[in-house]
Amino acid sequence: MNRAVIDHRGPEFQALGLALLENVKWVFGTRHPVFIYPSSATGAWEAALSNTLSPGDTVLAFQQGFFAERWARSAARLGLDVRLEPWDAAVGLDPDRVKEILVADTRREIRAVLVVHNETSTGVTTDLEAVGAAVRGSGHPALLMADTVSSLAATDVQHDAWGVDVTVSGSQKGLMLPPGLSFTAVSPRAMEARETSRLPCAYWDWGDMLESNRDGFFPYTPATTLLYGLAESLEMLREEGLPNVFARHARFAEATRWAVRGWGLEMVARSAGSFSNAVTAVRMPEGHDADAFRAVVLDRFDMSLGTGLGDLKGRVFRIGHLGDINELTLVGTLAGVEMGLALADVPHQGGGAAAAMDHLKETSSAGGGR
């Protein structure tokens, strides 16, 4: 990314734009357009809604955690009628429950279902493929919108095959880039919904994007240096191979859980099927403040653990294990947690990092270090 900015209306940019807009589709598992915004993923949430819906439309969301509820709040602010269903955030969304609600909606009031694939605040993953099948299987015409901010390029995402209508993501997680780019992958049904949508839409408008993107350009000044980075990150993912990328994330997540269990601590995610491959949220023992512990780790070892968000503030810390990491940076991370737990006098058992090493050693392969 450390190159001079080129004319975003010139031929060199055009070649970059055309290549990127085509190549990025592969990560989303789609043959349809993926729109790239200079914005955070919060903006892409808004793009998904404001291109497809009209004031007063009902959207269905679930209490999956901080980010799911933020998305729902954005929807409410845009003038949508949000039906926020209770959900136990410690487990992934139940496809049957989604189907049940849609089947019960005989008046077809629900226009979109908002699902967070991997809830970054809890480290809980939902089986998006199964949710997609449930939505389609319900016979209900609602659009399925998925937030894949912390799942994309860490866990498989198949926009087309799973029947997702709008897949939202950001640059700063599995794509290994600085923050500043967001994405919406858009199904033909979602593009069609745009035709009748009446929410005001200017900056986020897919119509403008589609028209400019056709020639590799953007309707307004793009974040050029981040696009340079995206070209490189796509190349890195291609070199490693997405199945290898996913396997690496799954293995590192499992090693992290070995460490957490080794410390005798509890995870927020309760069931095996809900464990995130990208982030593990760990509950603090009763009477201990997660942020005080995080401050010790930051002070002693210059490592910033994720804070608890919303209701979980002070009650959990989060270990990120996605993107450009390997076995040794992971063990370093876990060592930082373990030493911090001791230094902050948090009750725990030693040996978590060693347990993770056991797992990593057993599952290592010749040539795996590349």
Next chain:
Amino acid sequence: MNRAVIDHRGPEFQALGLALLENVKWVFGTRHPVFIYPSSATGAWEAALSNTLSPGDTVLAFQQGFFAERWARSAARLGLDVRLEPWDAAVGLDPDRVKEILVADTRREIRAVLVVHNETSTGVTTDLEAVGAAVRGSGHPALLMADTVSSLAATDVQHDAWGVDVTVSGSQKGLMLPPGLSFTAVSPRAMEARETSRLPCAYWDWGDMLESNRDGFFPYTPATTLLYGLAESLEMLREEGLPNVFARHARFAEATRWAVRGWGLEMVARSAGSFSNAVTAVRMPEGHDADAFRAVVLDRFDMSLGTGLGDLKGRVFRIGHLGDINELTLVGTLAGVEMGLALADVPHQGGGAAAAMDHLKETSSAGGGR
């Protein structure tokens, strides 16, 4: 900017955020909040409108050029009633005309006046201070909103003293950064208008920004690496001193005009008071395509001149002369134009670059090269 991304919820970021949010005010000439978005300036246009206005509100805009009309189009798409006044884009907006319209609006229907300070598509500058005085002098309560994308940090901008309510800008011009950040400086009156605004507003919401910014944070993931760059660009501007920055831009703009006159070509900007310090748009001689000429310059000398936008497509090319440039890069730029004119067989006189050198030499000062 080439540093690792830090935790945007941690103390190191907080220190950066607090310093930036305070220091950036100086460039805008304001004591009031400046909100920084991960977006292009097109997004900041939307922020200005959607925080302050309600569906059906009338906004006044002028045919100042491509960007002024784009802003007006954004307003229309957001559900505002745009009154787009005819204007001769070759000269800066007449404050008396603005005042006249506001005074005639006895029913106070106009809620906001949109003015582009420096129209990037034409190289025509408007006296924003005089427009501010006209708006205030009219006794009309309309908000004054100014696009300073290509004027900020190239020409003086005084948000408070000139009575501007929302000053919009971007990172990629006078602030010398890659694209990807935008800004809105917001007056107390504009913040007050937010209380009664009914346009949907989520991503752009100033309320969220104000609350998070108080502690140096942002309501969603910020574009961290660009913020690193902003800290440096503010420091560069402070080292040079804003009056010196403005004088340098004025001098380089004048040298550029000496070159254009030397070539015997015409500028889009017609009157001396309208000449831009940031960009000069040059008319192609009849029967010659500006983009064909631009292609020759790009091919031969790897220099991308600005294209003609909108109605001016093919009819003008634009020479940018703002940001991190000095006498010699400017002469290099002008030499590229001059050699390109010859190579593309565009009728012109030689000696433009030499004329610019004359001006630069005469106005150079001991120690000026720093």
